[in-house]
Amino acid sequence: MKSRILAVAAAALLTAACGTNEGNQAQRAAGSQQITGAGSTFVYPVLSAWAADYQKHSGTSVNYQSIGSGGGISQVEAGTVDFGATDQPLKSDELAKNGLAQFPVVVGGIVPVVNIAGLASGKLKLTGPVLADIYQGKIKSWNDPVIAKLNPGLNLPNAAIATVHRSDGSGTTFNFTHYLSQVSPAWKSGPGEGKTVAWTGGVGGKGNEGVAAYVKQLPNSIGYVEYAYVMQNGMTCALLQNAAGNFVAPSADSFAAAAATADWAHAPDFNLVMTNAAGANAYPIAASTFILLHKQPKDKAKSNAAIAFFKYALEHGQGQAKKLDYVPLPDALVKQIETYIGANIK
């Protein structure tokens, strides 16, 4: 309970801290609509940037609390917020049970980062199964023949690999372990996929910033963080082999390629995790955050305001998303989402 209160307090502080001029606008817009949402921390930076822009644009204020995907799901189910945001898509029957609709809003990527003395970023090549074996403790040393075979000419140290994972339940871990389960049968039958799994050894950092800090401090370590943290902290990332067999670097283009080649058209209610996408340039651990809305909302006006906000974000929010190292959705997908909203939300 304490942690939840802390999280809410921290979120409140954050909004208070960066809300000095937003406060004025809120006063100006007093009397106009206010919509509330809760959920994923991953989407919080871009969602609050969109909210600030949207308030200038329309006067509607969007109050988003980044309490975690689990909290977001239960709050929107209970109807205490107008929309929820989750990093792990819900299945159609779960959505139907609570009368919810679901669609993605933004794409990001999860990147393996390493700390090996003298290694430049983007030089180390890894495959999914190798990554799974490292995290399961089957590959223990950086100069293991399996890694050496993928990286001819690269001088890797004879040092034990220290793995770093997320200690808190997170959508980042979900997407990472979902990917490992796709490419490694041993991982699938072992730790499996989830927001927290039973790790073999290693240390757990709290949040992306915790994992980033541990990887930076522990020599010969490997971790996984969201793309924005790689950029902001200048970390050494590894290349991953995608389903087409190419080694791709994490970038806005490769995430967009994953989003474009993912088979959205055949995913009911957009229930699709984009890992291991098929495209030649697709990044293998691309991730998305999904918005949850009631199909038959009690407060129609608020629901319409929320839909208008997400329409605005999907159509005009690309610039903000790119600035914050997220990737906007491809146009075809945006059209598909708008059709879905029109068909499902009354």
Add this chain to the structure above:
Amino acid sequence: MSPPPHLAPSSGAAADRLFRLVTAGAAWLVLIVLGGAAVSMAWGGRLAFETFGWRFIASRDWDPVSGKFGALIPIYGTLATSIIALLIAVPVSIGIALFLTDIAPRWLRAPIGMAIELLAAIPSIIYGMWGLFVFAPFMAAHVEPWLTGKLGGLPVIGPLFTGPPIGIGLLTASVVLGIMIIPFITAVARDVFNAVPSSLKEAAVALGSTRWEILSRVTLPYTRSAIIGAIFLGLGRALGETMAVTFVLGNAHDLSPSLLMPSNSIAAAIANEFTEADTELYRSSLIALAFLLFVVTFLVLCAAKLMLMRVGRTHGRSQ
């Protein structure tokens, strides 16, 4: 709105009754809140207790994907870090307090006393950040290789100091916790040392006691029960500390004999995992962990009370 004068005598009695009621209410409130907290945690954790029974306490499983939970590792991590923290903090705190009350020149007492109080006012997240960014790298680069080299090969205690020096783990968390509880123990110890009647100390001086003899035979025995109380106050704080421990303990559900390896504590596990605990059983297991922390803390306090009673008895007999 002052009461009319003719009511004054009876209103005094009424005020007394009111005062009694208010204070009694305040006292009862503590019991009600405490009992309510215990009951609600036990209730919230009932699913975990029903599902796993006693195995919940004895199992080292923690697998949210397949829904297997056990509290052994967090309990071990909580107790181990707190006990090592006490081993570090108690001698240092008592040393500081004795220095401040009996040895330090008068002009030095106020600044050091103030510094101790400031140390107590630092938020725990600052200790955590300091631990992660400053202290853990120092441990990894200097202390842990030395410990492994000098002690790792010894029988019995050797396994405590093996493993790669990663700087994050039980020992680092214990030292940070130790530093955090020093001000609490010191503040109480200084106050009770100050309360030792100077006539006793003067008598000891008159008998030709050295400074050490005064400390060990007059001051410490006289304040023994209060010092034990202070130590358990520190222990209580160490057991429940969350933020600082989360930063430097490593948050890994691993049971390793080595103090240099990452582990987990009850409070850290709850802080880390509660927000995304999305199944009933998972959430219930975390609440059950909270209940166990409550039980552990309660047992520790009981032990303190018992110890105080025994100290009181032997002390009484020897006089």
